[in-house]
Amino acid sequence: MDRRLEEIDPLEERYRGATPKEDEDRTVEEALLAHLDPLIEQHLITEVLRPIKTGKEAVVYCCAAHPTLERELVAAKVYRPFETRSFKRDAVYQQGRERGSRPDARVLKALGKKTRRGRLHKFSAWIAHEERTLRILHDVGADVPEPIERVGPVVLMEYLGDAEDPAPMLTNVVLEEDEAGQLYDQVLRNVDLFLKHHRVHADLSAFNLLYWNGRAVVIDFPQAVDPRYNDDAFDLLIRDLRNLNGFFEEHGVDGVDPIEHSLAIWREHVDPLR
Ligand SMILES: Nc1ncnc2c1ncn2[C@@H]1O[C@H](COP(=O)(O)OP(=O)(O)O)[C@@H](O)[C@H]1O
């Protein structure tokens, strides 16, 4: 694999196990919560019930859905302000992205600049990309949360879980070998479907799989890349499969060969001559 990619840990590594310092301020929490006010004004949610998980990149809240949404609960993923993040390591994921989305010349110019506006554009493009990817993949029947709306730095989506508890990450589930095998096959079918619809997740691991109603649901897509435009997509696909295998093989599953499998599905969906 490309050395550069090996040097970049999967994104999840950046904040796995990170516990927000208690004093990592009420003010930060309040600022994030303030981003949910417009959703109340727009009749998308009626109340913020509780945070589900606090991460370095985003905080996900469980909210009461407005009756018009015809569901009880929704998940609101609120991205932390762009000032606090570095886009340096994101370059791999962003490369080629503008070609996939075709923004206008003004936006392209701003994206290229290291100004505040340029970074702000990148930040909103990153979030919009998650919502768009969820939309594309949900529409073709992939096991991803249904996106509902994006409002500023918030992606509102289907909530996985019940009134008491959110769905656990797969890493926190006790799995029998049989079930692990079924879930692995299910996730592989999703990886195939993603590729067919021009996406490589690029941060796939058991930390980004929720376990709900006996099935795996794939979450967390802002870094997803388009194999038609991103030169690293093939290596990222191999890395995704390696990460998946790492978890599932510990549960007795006989994993596919990441390179062979990547080649096979790449030839089918992206480039028969690879
Ligand atoms: N739709 C959802 N329903 C329930 N819980 C969710 C949902 N989306 C995310 N979560 C919870 O929030 C955590 C963080 O979400 P994720 O999209 O992985 O963001 P990040 O890892 O960038 O902080 C997940 O591990 C999961 O526990």
Ligand SMILES: [Mg+2]
């Ligand atoms: Mg995640």
